[in-house]
Amino acid sequence: MADIEADYVIVGAGSAGCVVANRLSADPSVRVALLEAGGPDRSPWIHIPVGYFKTMNNPAFDWRYRTEPDPGLNGRQLDWPRGKVLGGSSSLNGLLYVRGQPEDYDRWAQMGARGWAWPEVLPLFKRAEDQERGADEHHGAGGPLSVSDPRISRAICDEWVAAAQAAGHKFNPDCNGETQEGVGYFQLTVRNGRRCSAATAYLRPARGRENLRIVTRAQAEKVEIEDGRATAVVWRDAGGRLHRARAHAEVILASGAIGSPQLLMLSGVGEGAHLQEHGIPVIRDCADVGRNLQDHLQARLVLKCNSPTLNDEVRSLANKARIALRYALFRSGPMxxxxSLAFGFLKTADHLATPDIQFHIQPWSADSPGEGVHPFSAFTVSVCQLRPESRGEIRLRSPSATAHPTIRPNYLATETDRRTIVAGIRMARDIAREAPLKAHISEEFRPGAAVESDAALLDWARNSATTIYHPAGTCRMGSDEGAVTDARLRVRGVTGLRVADCSIMPEIVSGNTNAPAIMIGEKVSDMLVEDRRAGAARR
Structure with a gap:
């Protein structure tokens, strides 16, 4: 078993892991090892923004997780794409830059996550950001992560935004600005027409550092814990050989809301009875490891049009060639x-303090990315509940690190969740009846005009809704003894071990999760540097 020696060993080169690797290795006296189960991010499809059509569900880049049959979805199973490549899910996501609501982070602090309130995390969002519009009180410029406006517009999205305003919803030029509420256009993690993944933003500038070792195709097997302290990560290379990465300071798990709880359980940290079922010695009995699973569910309305949409543009080989040439020459156009292009963050009830529904407006329609667009003119309105009450869990399927864990999201398990998704679908229909949009809609293809009652709409959602790829919460932080980590992301009961990814969220944020994951990486980096300096001062 060959060894790597480092001060810090990071498991997972995703959105947060890349940040931590960059920030820690900025100090040349600190040795950092970054282990990634996937391969390098060399494929051009990773860097072309629309490449998610090619990378999702592709085993070269995607873990290709799949849920267990879910009662809330009438027993259906869902594919859960997660990035297995440098950059993690930031290398194959939809590129939308959304932070969530300030109130999300204030709630974290109220739940015991001291130091995570909005005034404390906003500077981290700003530090990470290179905002195309320039710096202001809400945004930063000059950071590693490029945030830019779309280089494409489509009339059907403009008409949706206009119709939403006609329905009484205000225009919002920046959903990450003073308020999230309103309708407008997304900003993207794109730099000069190319994806700005966490690997591009944070790893690429750091690759030449002698004190940073990046190891790809390194499947973590477990964290070795000796006398209550994390000392090493055992990992297996592509040829099946075992290795050990020794951590003289700390191990940081950044493997995401599925991978991090799985690795904790494989290492003996989890619900004792569950670990014993799989023959794993219990080091720390913590029932909440893998629990508190949350995800955003989306119901996708498809509206047929009497004028061309992107479906028509990409149907012929000649058009595809023109689109590719435009991208090659100008880094613009559909590629x-x-x-999504347009957004809506809206309230389904007047008494709500903040939006509880997010709309994603797409100038095309398909059953899923990678399957090709529908053979007719149409666009999509995705209805996503922002703060689901339902909670699921991750559990081991076997003691093998290569066996995917069981994923039980438990969607639509509460009355609030069921009522909200139906209300969101009705709101989408109301907007579609407003000018100028209604003149361009020939038919509601899905769910269809015949699906009208609340019960029928809910059943349609159960039969068709899918994930919007935002799993979170499975290693929640907090001040209570049941929390998996404390507010400094240290695993309770184990020294020298932290978790830094969306699994630490006590509650899922009200929006897409990539920007918050990068902020979490910035936050834990500061904590690690602070603790290192404090330790040096004591010595």
């Missing part, structure tokens, strides 16, 4: 498109 720069994110998963």
């Amino acid at each position: 720069t498109m994110a998963a």
Whole structure:
């Protein structure tokens, strides 16, 4: 078993892991090892914004997780794409830059996550950001992560935004600004027409550092814990050989809301009875490891149009060639498109303090990315509940690190969740009846005009809704003894071990999760540097 020696060993080169690797290795006296189960991010499809059509569900880049049959979805199973490549899910996501609501982070602090209130995390968002519009009180410029406006527009999205305003919703030029509420256009993690993944933003500038070792195709097997302290990560290379990465200071798990709880359980940290079922010695009995699973569910309305949409543009080989040439020459056009162009952050009830529904407006329609667009003119309105009450869990399927864990999201398990998704679908229909949009809609293809009652709409959602790829919460932080980590992301009961990814969220944020994951990486980096300096001062 060959060894790597480092001060810090990071498991997972995703959105947060890349940040931590960059920030820690900025000190040349600190040795950092970054282990990534996937391969390098060399494929051009990773860097072309619309490449998510090619990378999702592709085993070269995607873990290709799949849920267990879910009662809330009438027993359906869902594919859960997660990045297995440098950059993690930031290398194959929809490129949308959304922070969530300030109130999300204030709630974290109220739940015991001291230091995570909005005034404390906003500077980290700003530090990470290179905002195309320039710096202001809400945004930063000059940071590693490029945030830019779309290089493509489509009339059907403009008409949706206009119709939403006609329905009484205000225009919002920046959902990450003073308020999230309103309708407008997404900003993207794109730099000069190319994806700005966490690997591009944070790893690429750091690759030449002698004190940073990046190891790809390194499947973590477990964290070795001796006398209550994390001392090393055992990992297996592509040829099946075992290795050990020794951590003289700390191990940081940044493997995401599925990978991090799985690795904790494989290492003996989890619900004792569950670990014993799989023959794993219990080091720290913590029932909440893998629990508190949350995700955003989306119901996708498809509206047929009497005028061309992107579906028509990409149907012929000649058009595809023209689109590719435009991208090659000018880095513009449909190949720069994110998963959605327009947004709506709206309230389904007047008494709500903040939006509880997010709309993603896409100038195309398909059953899923990678399957190709529908053979007719149409666009998509995705209805996503922002703060689901339902909670699921991750559990081991076997004691093998290569066996995917069981994923039980438990969607639509509460009355609030069921009522909200139906209200969001009705709101989408109301907007579609407003001018100028209604003149361009020939038919509601899905769910269809015949699906009208609340019960029928809920059943349609159960039969068709899918993940919007935002798992979170499975290693929640907090001040209570049941929390997996404390507010400094240290695993309770184990010294020298932290978790830094979306699994630490006590509650999922009200929006897409990539920007918050990068902020979490910035936050834990500061904590690690502070603790290192404090330790040096004591010595």
